Amino acid sequence: MSNIQLQLNEKGRGAFLILDGNEKAAEMDISIHGQDVIVYHTEVFPKGEGQGLGKKLFTHLVSYAREHKLSIIPYCPFVHAMLKRHPEEYADLWRRTQKTIDHILEGREKSIGVETVLQPLPHKDFRFANPFVVLHHIGPEVFAPGSTAQRIPPHPHRGFAPVTFMFSGEGFHRDSQGNAGTIKAGEVQWMFAGSGLLHSEGATKEFLQQGGIYEFVQLWVNVPKAHKWDPPSYQQVNSAQMPALFTKEGAELKLVSGKYAEYTGPIQTFTPIVTAFGTIPSGKTIDLIATEGYWTLIYILSGTVTVNDKDEVAKHHLIVFSKKGQDISITAKEDTKLVYLSALPIDEPVAAKGNIVMNTAEEIAQAEADYAAGKFGELEG
Numbered sequence: 001m002s003n004i005q006l007q008l009n010e011k012g013r014g015a016f017l018i019l020d021g022n023e024k025a026a027e028m029d030i031s032i033h034g035q036d037v038i039v040y041h042t043e044v045f046p047k048g049e050g051q052g053l054g055k056k057l058f059t060h061l062v063s064y065a066r067e068h069k070l071s072i073i074p075y076c077p078f079v080h081a082m083l084k085r086h087p088e089e090y091a092d093l094w095r096r097t098q099k100t101i102d103h104i105l106e107g108r109e110k111s112i113g114v115e116t117v118l119q120p121l122p123h124k125d126f127r128f129a130n131p132f133v134v135l136h137h138i139g140p141e142v143f144a145p146g147s148t149a150q151r152i153p154p155h156p157h158r159g160f161a162p163v164t165f166m167f168s169g170e171g172f173h174r175d176s177q178g179n180a181g182t183i184k185a186g187e188v189q190w191m192f193a194g195s196g197l198l199h200s201e202g203a204t205k206e207f208l209q210q211g212g213i214y215e216f217v218q219l220w221v222n223v224p225k226a227h228k229w230d231p232p233s234y235q236q237v238n239s240a241q242m243p244a245l246f247t248k249e250g251a252e253l254k255l256v257s258g259k260y261a262e263y264t265g266p267i268q269t270f271t272p273i274v275t276a277f278g279t280i281p282s283g284k285t286i287d288l289i290a291t292e293g294y295w296t297l298i299y300i301l302s303g304t305v306t307v308n309d310k311d312e313v314a315k316h317h318l319i320v321f322s323k324k325g326q327d328i329s330i331t332a333k334e335d336t337k338l339v340y341l342s343a344l345p346i347d348e349p350v351a352a353k354g355n356i357v358m359n360t361a362e363e364i365a366q367a368e369a370d371y372a373a374g375k376f377g378e379l380e381g
Contacts, residue, residue, distance in 0.1 A: 176377030303336025
């Protein structure tokens with residue numbers, strides 16, 4: 001294993017590298033601007049796993065910054081987490097930049113046929129945070145044992161991914177491609193509609209027979225124009241497959257997609273998207289790190305939180321943060337459930353109508369015509 005090398009181009013962008021022969025064992029992606037060293041990402045490759053190379057890169061970064069009298073701006077969650085463990089030790093290096101709140105959007109009731117949901121996005125005061133275009137909160141609804149409930153009947157989707165974060169209960173879905181399955185509490189289903197399909201969903205017969213609490217969040221995640229006509233696909237993960245974040249702080253957020261600190265969520269996405277969901281007990285605080293320039297949102301299902309030690313946000317509200325800065329402190333004033341979202345913006349037009357998300361009004365009209373012509377397939381309720 002070779003010593004750490006620094007490679008920089010003429011614009012100050014490059015990386016600290018550890019090589020094993022001619023292959024990369026670990027890499028820290030950085031840039032140097034003026035008196036700042038910005039750290040974007042740290043990755044240990046299979047060749048270097050289990051050797052503490054991430055910490056070795058961090059130690060080298062600190063030494064380099066001190067030697068050259070640079071401040072560290074940690075867009076990289078791993079480096080942010082390392083600095084945060086001993087903030088007084090790195091006080092001379094750590095340049096902290098806090099995210100401010102742009103919007104606090106209250107979820108309003110909206111009928112979607114057989115269900116009434118809370119919808120904070122889109123909102124009359126804020127339309128989209130592309131790729132995040134719609135957020136629905138269903139429940140919590142208490143079903144007595146032996147209850148009956150209508151399923152959401154078959155409906156078309158095209159051009160985006162409806163994502164279900166199941167907090168309580170058990171749901172069953174089926175589609176016109178022949179897929180069918182159950183999603184249980186603590187699981188996530190990432191359904192990519194792509195070129196188009198019909199879909200129906202609702203509580204399982206087994207759950208209704210047993211009774212209990214039914215609650216989930218459904219998020220509509222947009223995809224770039226280049227992928228809107230890809231074939232539909234499914235990803236589903238259970239709790240054990242998702243890394244747990246903030247357990248040392250007494251909280252638990254499950255990482256669904258994207259990279260956070262040294263962890264990677266199991267769901268694959270077309271563009272960089274970090275999603276996590278879970279709980280923060282009353283009195284506990286977590287410090288989140290979001291990449292500057294990303295859309296970053298937090299939805300509060302239940303409880304009340306204080307953001308950055310000053311802004312109080314109650315349940316059923318969606319927080320939309322400024323793209324500037326990276327640090328977010330969340331303190332639970334009571335037991336809190338939330339969904340955390342942070343993603344690289346998709347800089348393309350959004351045309352959304354019904355259950356279709358495309359780029360132009362003409363594409364929406366084409367989708368409606370295709371649906372009327374039966375091109376989305378067939379599906380019984």
